[in-house]
Amino acid sequence: MSQQEKEVVKGVVEWRINVVDDHDNYSSSSLLLLPSMVVACVWGAMVGFSMKVCKFVKKAWKMGLDDPRKFIHGLKVGVALSAVSLFYYMKPLYNGVGGNSMWAVMTVVVVFEHTAGATICKVINRICGTSLAGFLAIGVHWLASRAGEQWGPLIAGVSLFLLASAATFSRFIPIIKARFDYGCMVFILTFCLVSVSGYRVDKLMDLAQQRVSTVIIGTCLCIIVNMTVCPIWAGQELHLLVTNNLDKLANSLQGSVDQYFNNNQQEGVSDEDCRKKLIGYKCVLSSKATEETMANLARWEPAHGRFNFRHPWKQYVKIGASMRTYASCLDALIACINSHDQASDLIKKKLSSISVKLGSKSADVIREVTTTMRNMRKSSKVDMLVIEMNNAAQELRDLLNNSHSNNLLVIPQKPPTTEDDHQEVGPVVESNNMMMIPVMEIIQVVTVASLLIETVSRVEDIVKTVDELSRLAKFKEPKCVKAKQPSNNIIVDNKIYPTQQQNHHDDHHQEAAIDDNDNNNNNNKTLQMV
């Protein structure tokens, strides 16, 4: 082995020793580290988990603080369950209903719901389903016991199969699904229990009677606790939901129109508040399921507050539907406002005042309707406000209709003298002796105006449905207020046609163009912003 080879071998050995040493060091150190690493891992996981739990609890707590009735509902269930479990703890009560007091506990757990309507609905469903199924099962049992050992189980089995299938199928039928879904389930349950138990239990009548009595105890307790301690009425909730949604619609409409045409923000209102107000209408678009459920529950509730037993809850669903068609139009309007195509400031300014007026008139109508619902008192003003709204819509229509005679699309050719004319007006095309705004520059504002006019008929739909409600629910008559019917308007079919419209001719418009400060003259209203 040459010197060179020796050095190579030595190097390899050294390297090996180093590697082995390193490995040993690593192993021994990792053996030392292992327990502490595991502890650290477990500790980390625990801290992470407890942090998550903390966050979750904090969130839940905040939710409870936002609506303390949720806390109260939890406590109510606790009270009802503690009360019903007394039947087990107290000897005299226990002797009364026997070991079947378990059914009472189960009834409370299953039947106790958030709103009074839901609880009553479940109670009635449970009692009816249990009784009906109990009678049927006893009948089948009697029949089976007469049929002898061989045919008895067969009769019981076949009847069980057929009734369970039919009852399950019936749960798909819309009217049963909406009102008696739970009853069907209880029917199947009780029928199975009684008919199956009947095969082994001798004292079937005792069993049935105990089940019925425990169910009655449980349901009574539920109703008492639910309806005496801070009751939550589905009807009242529905009423609140609908009126609040109406308010949101009015705010969204007026806010978006104001923002678009004036580009101004209310003082002292933050951007976030403003945005929240504007997108309030979105709640309306997704409230269909809630409204229908609540209306279905409210019909079970007795008279409460200002609502009678047979308050027309179904009408609220109709109001909700008309609100949704309105909100969907508003959605398109707001989308159009937020779209990229920007309108020329000039034409926007020309349409501004009348559009803002129409927006605020529409909002006024909705707010008046909201007040009508809130106070449950017919409004003396709403017809007047609808007329004013239609008037404003007609003015906007007229302005667009007579776009040429009032030079809507034309920019004055004279060199700009006032400050207003300094504004950007986008590219204009000179056609002969007129400067005209291209269609692309008016498309946004015309769409907004057109959708605004479209909303008017939808507001009228809302007014109609609320009017129907006030008739059905017999709202109080309005307080006597002198009607301020304008004398110079012809009202046909709830729409207003200014008498001056009859003698529309260009002279008027030209006059108006000269004297556009004369706000008192209705005739000139259509031209005020030219």
Place this chain on the structure above:
Amino acid sequence: MSQQEKEVVKGVVEWRINVVDDHDNYSSSSLLLLPSMVVACVWGAMVGFSMKVCKFVKKAWKMGLDDPRKFIHGLKVGVALSAVSLFYYMKPLYNGVGGNSMWAVMTVVVVFEHTAGATICKVINRICGTSLAGFLAIGVHWLASRAGEQWGPLIAGVSLFLLASAATFSRFIPIIKARFDYGCMVFILTFCLVSVSGYRVDKLMDLAQQRVSTVIIGTCLCIIVNMTVCPIWAGQELHLLVTNNLDKLANSLQGSVDQYFNNNQQEGVSDEDCRKKLIGYKCVLSSKATEETMANLARWEPAHGRFNFRHPWKQYVKIGASMRTYASCLDALIACINSHDQASDLIKKKLSSISVKLGSKSADVIREVTTTMRNMRKSSKVDMLVIEMNNAAQELRDLLNNSHSNNLLVIPQKPPTTEDDHQEVGPVVESNNMMMIPVMEIIQVVTVASLLIETVSRVEDIVKTVDELSRLAKFKEPKCVKAKQPSNNIIVDNKIYPTQQQNHHDDHHQEAAIDDNDNNNNNNKTLQMV
């Protein structure tokens, strides 16, 4: 008494006698009639009732025939219940689980749901809730039994109250409400039953073990029957619902645009069919709750058909949301089409071809996306179609933008020579040497065009969400198809800008106005309909 008085008295007496006679006759005849009247009444009521029942049954039967899976579900429940009741009828099975086999029956009734996802969700909730509550209750029972006679019931009662309250409150927390609502209820139920029973039942462990084993028997049976006999998967239903809704959107859009601009109806299609097709989009507006529920259920389902276990069901909710914003825009569009303001036929004709093109391109994109989802295979064409749609939108925008240079609002002044010019064009206003259409006459068509352009960005949203789905769900790669990318377009940010747009100037438009048959020239496309 004078003669006169006598006659009066006689008259009164006669009258009285007559009245009494009449009354007697009436009484005797009514006494004779009474039974037959009662019979008739009862008979009438019975016939009426049975007619109503018949009608109800017929309706239900029709509903079942429309979707036979509802019948099948009923039969499945019948089979499962018959199977579980065998535990009662057969001695060896009965001896295994004892009298508590009632719990198995109850489990089947409560847990068996229409879709596999709902059943699995309830099964998992039931098992978890029962086990957790069982352990806790046994722990509390052990603690209470150690605390002695005096403090025992107090500990049991307080823990019952606190846990029931907390669990009830937790059902309001959105994430728990969506996934573990039933589990919470079962938790409360089991805890109450075990902790209350623990006070009297000596063999608590046996009770708990029997309850758990019967619950497991019931749940296993449910899962087996539900998932082997014609299973209905919530996921598949959701997939179908969303793809069908997409189809409806495409049909509604194209149908309404075609109808508005062409006023033509497809041959061989009845009015009713056409109307149904047009209002198909309304389903989309109200499908939010269904989609969310189904997506929540689908996440519990194992792999089935073409869907993996962790298929991104949440993405379907997002697709649904983007479809709803689209549908709400479509709603405004269709409302605008149905509004009273009618557009001038002339301008309608001018915009017709390009608007119909845009409508059909948008519909094509939606249909392609639907095909992508249906086949679960990425599309090679969709990018191209989106580009074409944007192209069409840009053309419409250009047409509106250059309204003056291409005389969009102007009616030729020369005496009409071709047939087209004979049409009604509504009132026109002469301004200097041009005949112009008033704004009111263009408002509807401009709004329709503007909303059509607005829908484009919403269609893009749908494409984006579906694209995200295809990425998340790892759709198959598209079959190799040669991309037909047009070479003369610049694509920036998924939008197309025709190269010719760079050198837009009026000369081109004037050329085009002269030679408007040259369809091959992209440059002239914007002017084809002038």
